[in-house]
Amino acid sequence: MEQETGVPSPESHVPSASSPSPGSGGANSADSSANAPAANSDWSSSTTKNTTVSGSRSPNDTMAEPRGLGDNAPNDPWRFHRSEEERPAAEQLPPTQSSPFGKQGSGFYLVLAVIIALVAGLAGGAIGYGISSSGDGDGRTPTSLGASNGDTPALAKRPPESVAGVVEKVQPSVVTIDINAGRLAGNGSGLVISKEGYILTNNHVASAGGNRTNIIVRFHDGSAHKAQVVGRDPGTDLAVIKAEGAENLTPVQFGDSDKIRVGDPAVAFGAPLGLSETVTAGIISALDRPVLTGGTEPGVETGGAEAYMAALQTDAPINPGNSGGPLVDGSGNVIGVNSAIASLPGGGNIGLGFAIPINQAKRIAEQIISSGQARRTVIGIRLAQDVASGGGAARGGDTSPGVTLASVEPGGPAAEAGLKAGDVITRFAGKPTENAVALVALIRKHAAGETVQVSYKRDDKTSETSMKLADQSVQT
Structure with a gap:
C-alpha cells in the first residue's frame, strides 16, 4: 500500500552516513532495511547501518554496505566484539569506512549516537520498537504522559532559567539503559514519561540483541530495575519500555517542538560513553533537518527498518550513549529525543546533533502505550x-x-x-x-x-x- 516508508535508493541525493558500532557506554546499532526507491522501480531494498542528512551526493556514494564496516568489518574496532580481548583501545580506531556526507565527498558522516556510545569496548545493541495506534486500543488503561507543574522538584539552589536550574528539574527523569544480549552489551539513555514506569527511548537502543535482550534501567536515585519493551517503531527510531516495580517516578514535562525557533537554548541529557547524568548545552541550529538513519549490524537483530526524521539540529554535544535521552529547552521542557550525530571520519562530536521532535515522539509513545502498535x-x-x-x-x-x-x-x-x-x-x-x-x-x-x-x-x-x-x- 503506502510506500513512503521505503528507503531512497543508493544513488539518491541523500548523503551517506556512518553508524559506528559498539563502544563503551552506548547502545550502537540501528534497525534498518525496508523498501527503497529505485530509479525505475519506485523502491528497492537497502541494508545499511547509518544516518544520512538530505543533500546532494556523488554517484559513487553507496548505501549498500554498512557504514563504518565495509570489507574490513572483522577488523573494524567499531563493530560488535565477542570478547574483551577483541575490543581495541579507543586511540587505535582507524578512519571509519563510509560514504561522504554532502557533495563530492565533503567528508562528513552521520552516525547513530547510540552506536558510538559503545566505543569503550562494549558490544552495542539497539533499543525499542515504538508501535502506536490511533485510539483503537486493546483494553489497556489510558496513561497520562508527562508531569504537571506540581510534580517537579523545587529549584532551591539555582534560578530556573539557568542551565543548573534546568538540570535540577530534568535530571531525576533521565535514565541510563543497560543492554545485555549474551556477549553483546551496551547502553543508551531514556526519559521517564509516566509515573507508572513507561520510558521513551530510541528503537536502536531498545532492540539490541533482538529477543535475547535483557534491559536494566538505572534511575537518578541509584535504583535499578528490569524493563520490558512495550512497543517500538523502527521507521521513526522510537520505542517505549516499562520498568518493572519502579515507583514514585518523576516524569518529564513536555514542551512544544512546533514552537521552537533557531537560536533557542537547548540542553542534552544522557550517558555518553556510559557516563551517566552527563549534561551538555547549546542552541537549536536548524529545524526540520531531513535525516535518514538505519542499517544492519553483524550479530545484532534489529529488524531492518530505516528511520526518517525531520529533526531538530543542535550544537549541544551529543555522543555515543546519549541516544534516547531528552533534549530540553531553556525551561527544562522536553523538545526532542536525541537520536543521531554527524561526525568526521574517525571523529566524535563536531556540534551536529539531531533529535526527533517531541510532538511526534509523544504521539507515537501514546499509541504504543494504548495499543502496543504504532501508526505511520x-x-x-x-x-x-x-x-x-x-x-x-x-x-x-x-x-x-x-x-x-x-x-x-x-x-x-x-x-x-x-x-x-x-x-x-x-x-x-x-x-x-x-x-x-x-x-x-x-x-x-x-x-x-x-x-x-x-x-x-x-x-x-x-x-x-x-x-x-x-x-x-x-x-x-
Whole structure:
C-alpha cells in the first residue's frame, strides 16, 4: 500500500552516513532495511547501518554496505566484539569506512549516537520498537504522559532559567539503559514519561540483541530495575519500555517542538560513553533537518527498518550513549529525543546533533502505550527516484528540487487532493521537499487527520492543494 516508508535508493541525493558500532557506554546499532526507491522501480531494498542528512551526493556514494564496516568489518574496532580481548583501545580506531556526507565527498558522516556510545569496548545493541495506534486500543488503561507543574522538584539552589536550574528539574527523569544480549552489551539513555514506569527511548537502543535482550534501567536515585519493551517503531527510531516495580517516578514535562525557533537554548541529557547524568548545552541550529538513519549490524537483530526524521539540529554535544535521552529547552521542557550525530571520519562530536521532535515522539509513545502498535502517517503514493540526479525527481534532465510521484493510490489522501502520477511535490506543509528523505520525514512528522498544504508541479505549472493525512498500522 503506502510506500513512503521505503528507503531512497543508493544513488539518491541523500548523503551517506556512518553508524559506528559498539563502544563503551552506548547502545550502537540501528534497525534498518525496508523498501527503497529505485530509479525505475519506485523502491528497492537497502541494508545499511547509518544516518544520512538530505543533500546532494556523488554517484559513487553507496548505501549498500554498512557504514563504518565495509570489507574490513572483522577488523573494524567499531563493530560488535565477542570478547574483551577483541575490543581495541579507543586511540587505535582507524578512519571509519563510509560514504561522504554532502557533495563530492565533503567528508562528513552521520552516525547513530547510540552506536558510538559503545566505543569503550562494549558490544552495542539497539533499543525499542515504538508501535502506536490511533485510539483503537486493546483494553489497556489510558496513561497520562508527562508531569504537571506540581510534580517537579523545587529549584532551591539555582534560578530556573539557568542551565543548573534546568538540570535540577530534568535530571531525576533521565535514565541510563543497560543492554545485555549474551556477549553483546551496551547502553543508551531514556526519559521517564509516566509515573507508572513507561520510558521513551530510541528503537536502536531498545532492540539490541533482538529477543535475547535483557534491559536494566538505572534511575537518578541509584535504583535499578528490569524493563520490558512495550512497543517500538523502527521507521521513526522510537520505542517505549516499562520498568518493572519502579515507583514514585518523576516524569518529564513536555514542551512544544512546533514552537521552537533557531537560536533557542537547548540542553542534552544522557550517558555518553556510559557516563551517566552527563549534561551538555547549546542552541537549536536548524529545524526540520531531513535525516535518514538505519542499517544492519553483524550479530545484532534489529529488524531492518530505516528511520526518517525531520529533526531538530543542535550544537549541544551529543555522543555515543546519549541516544534516547531528552533534549530540553531553556525551561527544562522536553523538545526532542536525541537520536543521531554527524561526525568526521574517525571523529566524535563536531556540534551536529539531531533529535526527533517531541510532538511526534509523544504521539507515537501514546499509541504504543494504548495499543502496543504504532501508526505511520501516509498519503498514498509511490515515489520515482532518478539515480543520476543526486536524489532529485526523476523527470529527464531536470534536477531541480522536488519529488516525482510514480503512482498515486486511488482513494488515498494524495488522490483525494487531486495529485496524479508524474506530479512533482515541491513543498509539504510549508517546507521544501528537495528529495525523498525530506518528503517522507515531513509526512511522518505530522499526524493523521491533519490537513496540510502541498505545492506541486504539473506540466511546468506550479499549483497548491490541501491534503488530509491518513495513517496505517506498523507491522513489526
